[in-house]
Amino acid sequence: MKQTFYKRNSLSIVIISLFVLAWAAQFYFGWLVNNEELEKEGAKSLNAWSYARSGHFIAATFENFQSEFLQMFLYVVLTIGLRQIGSAESKPLAGKTEVDRPPRPHVHAPMPVNRGGWRLLLYSNSLTIAFLLLFLVSWSMHLYGSWQNVNDLRRAAGENPASLGHFLLEPDFWFETFQNWQSEFLSVASIVILTIFLRQKGSPESKPVDASHWQTGK
Template sequence: MRWIKDNALSLAFLVMFLLALAGQAWSGAIHYNEEQLVNGLQPVSVWAYVTSSSFAVDVAENWQSEYLQFLLFIVLTVWLVQKGSPESKQPGEEGPEADREQLVGEHAEKNSPRWARARGARLWMYSNSLGLVMGTIFVLSWLAQSVAGLAAYNSERITDLRDPVTWGWYVTSSEFWNRSLQNWQSELLAVLSMVVLSIYLRQRGSPESKPVGAPHRATSVEG
């Protein structure tokens, strides 16, 4: 029970993610089969749907936009600040900060991660590991979206008795970028809203909010 309590936030989001993914698979299969019947085609099982390119492209395009959001937020908050936001560093503290502040190299503590005591490439890699992993997942999700999207798009073209297109044609088409940008703009708006609204609004007890009584100008202060 102690382990569950210590990891409750991660477990809660994992359960909600799995439930949402299962719901997407179920409702998506129903919608897909409705279109199949309209086009005079045979309906498919839920398993056939979740292993299809149609399901894969819908999942991948959402994943890549989410990880793009986190990648940009992680990297841009190193150099850019927003006065009054708990999501920002203090004005004047822009940049990667000194080794003493980051507890690396000779300033590492006894319980610091081992690579925090390293030098050179290992230290650089660990110092940027969060952004690197988020960026890698974004790129892989983007590639998965492009491949699955190409398969789904060509399937529609073949059904309409049109010639299939190449991967290069697809990733430069309005079809691909319309799917991508409609997700990107919503994620960027969500981050913008969080950064700005957290200056003036509060959520008592949340580390994503300033203390209720903190002044609006207080920056990098969490409740």
């Protein structure tokens, strides 16, 4: 029986849909909050298009993006060599797994595998590289947005804007950054540790329900 497009892509479709809905809600309520702040300073409120280009919206969006991409980058890298006994998210304590074997060219392999050389080397690390680049871009946009937002509020209050170097010496940006990072590290630690003892039947993120607590990996 041929599967429908939704059946074949349902996980991505649902998660992306939830992301779009949550991002739209963030935009709407952030727009209201930002206009309240501007009005308190005696400045003119922004329309939706102006808010979409504002430092407030850019900072709020990429503040979350950068921490998520950092989480995924570190998770991919650290799980190469580090282990956690009993965790469904860890490779076995000893021996090699399927992901450790050298890639073999075959008719259905991705093009870089069959071409070999530098293409294969790059492709073999492409997931890590992608998450690292996404993190660096998002971190830079978070910095830019936070800087612009602070300067928008300073201008509204009749103060001179701060230079980027001066802004980096202030605690606000680093407070925003580390409050997000610590929550991401906690969420990763939670799934690594909780999957030792807890189960969810049918989820690929869980060990089989009847597996020993100390079985490492799925």
